[in-house]
Amino acid sequence: MALQISATNPEHPALLLELPWHVPLEDWPQEHLVPLPRGISRHVVRYAQAGGEVVAVKELAERPALREYELLRDLDRLGIPAVDPLGVVTGRTDSDGAPLEPVLITRHLNGSLPYRSMFETTLRPATMHRLMDALAVLLVRLHLAGFAWGDCSLSNTLFRRDAGAYAAYLVDAETGELHPRLSTGQRDYDLDLARVNISGELLDLEASGALHPSVDPVEFGTEICARYQGLWQELTRTSVYPAGKYHYIERRIRRLNDLGFDVAEMQIDHSSNGDTVTFVPKVVDAGHHQRQLLRLTGLDTEENQARRLLTDLESWMVTQDDHAPGDPLAARPEVLAHRWVREVFRPTVRRVPAGLRAGIDPAEIYHQLLEHRWYLSERAQHDIGLDMAVEDYVKNILPGARTSLQSPASE
Structure with a gap:
């Protein structure tokens, strides 16, 4: 059987032909290899240079190689964080004509690390919690897409920090299955496997002395199940909000924040029955909101102000006619953000009399107005709107706040 290279891109076969396919993967010469950290795998895996790209090459039987290749392509089409499949090489033989196992080729995920490399220096428990959160997000996204992983573990995941966010990427799809929809039993099976696998991997780290002494491996394995269940409930329950019930949407965002997740994307679909809202969560690092708000609007604020x-x-942007993510003709986020500053943020702050807001940062004023709107809307059980919130805040809240701030200086 002749050597065959099946690839997603017509340019890849020519680049991949440079690699020594007639040599068993574990014996590849160093001149072709790239010294990157590798996770634990049941198969032989190597990183190699192919043209201008770094690729991961994994030896396995032909049928699972082709199957995993197609599953990774499916995940790519669904927008799921996973390694990018480049091709499958079959018909390999050594210099004596003896058959060699086929290989699956994926693109190396820049900036990513397997979990064991991250634990070379003992991670703080807070950082570990964030990694588990990222893995919970990945598992939820897979299940929402109808993908049963079948072997969720730290070893089958790559972690990357990108623009302040922790992200988890699926590496090994060999045991996966794609369905139109997963049953509760299929999800529970995946979750139970994740709990057992993660606890076992952390016990190995504990035995090697690479685990923080305050971390209980069994509790961490159980925690990912709790994080998953809370996130799944918040994301999958049907929510149709009556028009104008903004505070209901905000209440749900706050629940996601309490779970430790931020809202990366929010989509509102308008219909005669009300507004249907969907959220995409992500795990963020300290200072992320400050950097993002500064980039979008030029406003330099504290972290909690920036989050609010x-x-x-984001809520305002999805109401704009020219907000259409993915549409090349739609307004860019920076354009919409500066319009929000010009049409919403600045006029709202200016409605607070200068004498009352003197010495208070504009971002703090706006933050307090939003908080006041939230509390008034919760009390009234309907969205009172920003105009009424500003009027009540100026009349009933800010004068007392100014007095309390000034009283210590007058004593």
Whole structure:
């Protein structure tokens, strides 16, 4: 059987022909290899240079290689974080004509690390919690897409920090199955496997002395199940909000924040029955909101202020006619953000009399107005709107706040 290279891109076969397919993967010469950290795998895996790209090459039987290749392509089409499949090489033989196992080729995920490399220096428990959160997000996204992983573990995941966010990427799809929809039993099976696998991997780290002494491996394995269940409930329950019930949407965002997740994307679909809202969560690092708000609007704020303002900005953006993510003709986020500053943020802050807001940062004023709107809307059980919130805040809240701030200086 002749050597065959099946690839997603017509340019890849020519680049991949440079690699020594007639040599068993574990014996590949160093001149072709790239010294990158590898995770634990049941198969032989190597990183190699092919043209201008770094690729991961994994030896396995032909049928699972082709199957995993197609599953990874399916995940790519669904927008699921996973390694990018480049091709499958079959018909390999050594210099004596003896058959060699086929290989699956994927693109190396820049900036990513397997979990064991991340534990070379003992991670703080807070960082570990964030990694588990990222893995919970990945598992939820897979299940929402109808993908049963069948072997969720730290070893089958790559972690990457990108623009302040922790992200988890699926590496090994060999045991996966794609369905139109997963049953509760299929999801529970995946979750139970994740709990057992993660606890076992952390016990190995504990035995090697690479685990923080305050971390209980069994509790961490159980925690991912709790994080998953809370996130799944918040994301999958049907929510149709009556028009104008903005505070209901904000209440749900706050619940996601309490779970430790931020809203990366929010989509509102308008219909005669009300507004249907969907959320995409992500795990963020300290300072992420400050950097994002500064990049979008030029406003330099504290982290909590930035989180609150970004939530309001995102909610406003999805109501604009020229907000259409993915449409090349739609307004860019930066354009919409500066319009929000010009048409919403600045006029709202200016409605607070200068004498009352003197010395208070504009971002803090706006943050307090949004908080006041939230509390008034919760009390009234309907969205009172920003105009009424500003009027009540100026009349009943800010004068007392100014007095309390000034009283210590007058004593």
